[in-house]
Amino acid sequence: MGEGKSSGEILFYNRGERYFEFTNFAEYPILLDDEEWPTTEHYFQAQKFIGTPYFKYIRTLQTPRDAFSLSRQPQVSQWLRGDWEQVKQNIMYKALLAKFSQHSKLRAMLLGTGEKKIIEHTSNDSYWGDGGNGTGQNHLGRLLMKVRSELWKEPDENHLVHTSALHDADAPNGIHIMNQSYHPV
Numbered sequence: 278m279g280e281g282k283s284s285g286e287i288l289f290y291n292r293g294e295r296y297f298e299f300t301n302f303a304e305y306p307i308l309l310d311d312e313e314w315p316t317t318e319h320y321f322q323a324q325k326f327i328g329t330p331y332f333k334y335i336r337t338l339q340t341p342r343d344a345f346s347l348s349r350q351p352q353v354s355q356w357l358r359g360d361w362e363q364v365k366q367n368i369m370y371k372a373l374l375a376k377f378s379q380h381s382k383l384r385a386m387l388l389g390t391g392e393k394k395i396i397e398h399t400s401n402d403s404y405w406g407d408g409g410n411g412t413g414q415n416h417l418g419r420l421l422m423k424v425r426s427e428l429w430k431e432p433d434e435n436h437l438v439h440t441s442a443l444h445d446a447d448a449p450n451g452i453h454i455m456n457q458s459y460h461p462v
Contacts, residue, residue: 284393285392285393285394286393286394286395286396287299287390287393287394287395287396288396288398289395289396289397289398290397290398290399290406296386298382298383298386299386299387299395299397299417299421300397301316301317301318301321301341301372301417302316302318302341302342302345303316304316304341305317305376305379305380305383307320307372307375307376307379308375308379309371309372309375312336314336314372315336315338315341316341316344317369317372317373317375317376318341318344318345319335319336319338319341319344320336320368320372320375321365321368321369321372322335322344322345322347322348323335323336323344324358324364324365324368325348325357325358325361326348326353326356326357326358327358328358329356331347331348331353331356334347335347335348366416366420369405369416369417369420370420370423370424373420373421373424374424374427377424377425377428378428384428387421387424387425387428388425388428388429390425394418394422395418395419395421395422395425396415396418397415397417397418404416405417406418
C-alpha cells in the first residue's frame with residue numbers, strides 16, 4: 278500500500294506492505310501499565326477483560342492474531358467489560374502512544390507522514406478502518422494522526438533532533454530530509 282488516491286493519503290493494512298508497522302499486528306513490544314506486552318493488539322484485547330482470567334492470559338499468547346481471535350470466541354467474549362464501548366478508543370490511543378513513543382524507528386516513520394491523512398484501508402473493518410471503500414470511520418487512522426500531533430509537540434527522549442527522512446536515490450547517502458525540528462533536551 279503506501280500512498281492513497283491522492284498524495285495526501287497514507288494507506289496501511291497488509292503485512293509486507295509499506296506502513297504495516299502502523300497496524301496493531303506489527304510486532305513491536307510495548308511497556309504499559311507496568312507490564313510488557315508483545316504488541317499493541319495484545320494490550321488492546323486484554324483490556325477488554327480486566328478482572329478476568331483472560332486479562333493476563335492474552336498477554337502470553339504467541340501472536341497478535343491469537344489475541345484477536347481469542348477475544349472473539351463466545352466463551353471468552355461473554356466476559357467483555359461493561360464499559361468497553363465507552364473506553365475502547367482511549368485504550369487504543371494509550372497503546373498507540375506507547376508504541377510510537379517507545380520505538381524511535383516507528384516514531385520517525387509516523388512523523389515522516391507529515392500532515393497526510395492516515396487510513397487503515399481494509400474491507401474487514403468499518404469501525405477502525407475505512408471499510409475498504411472509504412465509507413468506514415477509520416478510527417485507527419484518526420488516532421494515529423492524533424498520536425502524530427502529540428509526538429510533534431514533545432521532544433524525543435532519545436534524540437536532540439527529530440527528522441522525517443525518506444529515502445531518495447538522488448540525495449547524498451540515499452537520505453532526503455523532508456522536515457526537521459530541533460528540540461533541546
